[in-house]
Amino acid sequence: MASLVFTIIKRYGSITVNRISLRSFCTESLSVSGTGIRRNRKNLFSRISPLGLPSISVVPTLEQWVEEGRTIHQNDLRFILRELRNRRRYNQALEVSEWMSSRELSPFAPSDYAVQLDLIGKVRGLDSAESYFNSLSDQVKVDKLYGALLNCYVREGMIDKSLSHMKKMKELGFASSPLSYNDIMCLYLRTGELEKVPDVMSEMEKDGVKPDIFSYRVCMNSYWLRSDLNSMEKVFEEMKKQPHISLDWTTYAMVANFYIKAGDRDKALFSLMKCEELVDKDALGYNHLISLYASLGNKEQMMRLWGLQKAKCKNQINRDYRTMISLLVKLGEFEEAEVLLKTWESSQQFYDFRVPNILILGYCNKGLIEKAEAMLHEIIEKGRTPTPNSWAIIAAAYLDRQNMDTAFECMKKALAVQAENKLWRPKPQVISKLLEWLADKGDVEEVKAFVISLKTVIPVNRLMYHALIKAHLNVGKEVDWILKSMKTDNIEVNEETEEILNSSQK
Numbered sequence: 001m002a003s004l005v006f007t008i009i010k011r012y013g014s015i016t017v018n019r020i021s022l023r024s025f026c027t028e029s030l031s032v033s034g035t036g037i038r039r040n041r042k043n044l045f046s047r048i049s050p051l052g053l054p055s056i057s058v059v060p061t062l063e064q065w066v067e068e069g070r071t072i073h074q075n076d077l078r079f080i081l082r083e084l085r086n087r088r089r090y091n092q093a094l095e096v097s098e099w100m101s102s103r104e105l106s107p108f109a110p111s112d113y114a115v116q117l118d119l120i121g122k123v124r125g126l127d128s129a130e131s132y133f134n135s136l137s138d139q140v141k142v143d144k145l146y147g148a149l150l151n152c153y154v155r156e157g158m159i160d161k162s163l164s165h166m167k168k169m170k171e172l173g174f175a176s177s178p179l180s181y182n183d184i185m186c187l188y189l190r191t192g193e194l195e196k197v198p199d200v201m202s203e204m205e206k207d208g209v210k211p212d213i214f215s216y217r218v219c220m221n222s223y224w225l226r227s228d229l230n231s232m233e234k235v236f237e238e239m240k241k242q243p244h245i246s247l248d249w250t251t252y253a254m255v256a257n258f259y260i261k262a263g264d265r266d267k268a269l270f271s272l273m274k275c276e277e278l279v280d281k282d283a284l285g286y287n288h289l290i291s292l293y294a295s296l297g298n299k300e301q302m303m304r305l306w307g308l309q310k311a312k313c314k315n316q317i318n319r320d321y322r323t324m325i326s327l328l329v330k331l332g333e334f335e336e337a338e339v340l341l342k343t344w345e346s347s348q349q350f351y352d353f354r355v356p357n358i359l360i361l362g363y364c365n366k367g368l369i370e371k372a373e374a375m376l377h378e379i380i381e382k383g384r385t386p387t388p389n390s391w392a393i394i395a396a397a398y399l400d401r402q403n404m405d406t407a408f409e410c411m412k413k414a415l416a417v418q419a420e421n422k423l424w425r426p427k428p429q430v431i432s433k434l435l436e437w438l439a440d441k442g443d444v445e446e447v448k449a450f451v452i453s454l455k456t457v458i459p460v461n462r463l464m465y466h467a468l469i470k471a472h473l474n475v476g477k478e479v480d481w482i483l484k485s486m487k488t489d490n491i492e493v494n495e496e497t498e499e500i501l502n503s504s505q506k
Contacts, residue, residue: 121152143174197222329362364397439470
């Protein structure tokens with residue numbers, strides 16, 4: 001719950017999303033008539049979607065689609081861009097954007113340039129984003145593009161450049177909406193200059209720009225972070241008086257979280273009640289409500305709202321089950337969490353191992369490691385292949401108990417199924433302890449095999465070489481070949497390496 005406020009801001013008012021007009025982007029891409037075009041678009045994305053690793057290029061897939069004689073409309077690519085951005089697959093999103101501009105399917109709209117600039121900033125850095133901006137003609141440098149560059153400066157926390165760019169936008173008449181001012185307010189939040197956020201609100205009003213709902217949220221957040229609840233409440237009351245602003249559940253959820261953190265239970269409950277009145281059929285809203293009641297330890301309200309969500313929302317997706325199970329585990333209600341897990345398993349959802357992993361981690365944190373492992377074995381017996389995360393959780397728990405043999409076996413099982421989650425990386429501290437333990441055992445072949453397995457998920461590093469050296473020295477084997485291999489991998493001998501080598505001579 002610590003990040004709820006920023007989660008809400010990110011989901012319902014991110015300056016990045018608003019700035020590059022992805023709302024209109026989405027509307028435009030979804031307004032294309034004809035189910036055939038929509039189906040074509042989804043079929044293309046279904047080919048791109050499995051390419052989850054950032055290192056995998058999506059260009060060959062796009063080229064193959066064209067070679068098959070299929071058409072790609074610009075709105076299809078905008079849809080794919082949106083989906084990739086939502087999944088934070090920025091490298092691939094940038095590939096799609098640049099492929100789209102190189103094919104010249106139709107003229108780039110201002111929002112297209114803004115999206116590309118934002119992606120360049122994320123993937124290649126600020127210098128590349130500035131170079132791209134400077135390379136464009138004045139005809140396309142409209143408010144959206146200037147705003148996208150401002151957002152890049154804000155994301156990097158660059159105060160001077162942000163303020164200078166904002167000044168330029170004002171001179172050009174490109175700061176007529178709240179978006180740019182919201183950027184600057186978020187900049188001050190990011191850099192910890194919280195006292196300057198209300199000044200930007202005043203500047204906005206002085207410039208004749210009406211603050212939007214996001215402006216008020218950021219200002220309220222700045223006061224809360226300064227532990228000034230009275231000022232936060234005043235801003236909230238002012239916000240409620242604005243005829244152009246319609247309060248939503250998100251705002252009341254944010255305010256409820258403020259009161260919960262401040263220990264004002266009565267005001268928190270009132271805000272939660274108002275929040276519920278506005279949630280309607282929004283499953284994400286129910287998720288937040290349930291989470292907020294969980295932070296109050298109110299299981300009864302949690303279960304009531306879960307029942308309402310099931311009644312009012314058409315489907316419950318994996319995210320909803322993850323929320324409920326994690327909160328039940330947090331409250332120590334393991335039996336109810338187990339029942340809900342069985343309900344989820346029978347719901348024919350896509351089998352997302354993050355759901356059972358919540359219980360596995362919960363059992364491990366409670367010291368019930370054998371129960372966690374038994375649960376994982378039961379899932380495997382049902383024909384499911386676990387992700388490496390599942391075995392890694394159990395390995396870490398056994399390691400904490402100093403049960404090194406079992407921890408090592410679990411980690412080997414995690415490495416054996418790493419193909420199920422190619423983005424998984426083992427925790428460095430776990431690997432470090434296991435390598436040290438293996439080296440002390442002196443089983444050279446076992447250390448070699450483990451290092452070879454590790455190299456499939458993480459780059460070779462000094463820890464691996466030190467383990468190999470120790471293991472060899474412990475059984476009297478020469479290590480010259482290991483030192484040569486270290487040099488080949490650009491890992492220099494350091495003081496620790498020298499100590500390991502010298503210790504064998506004592």
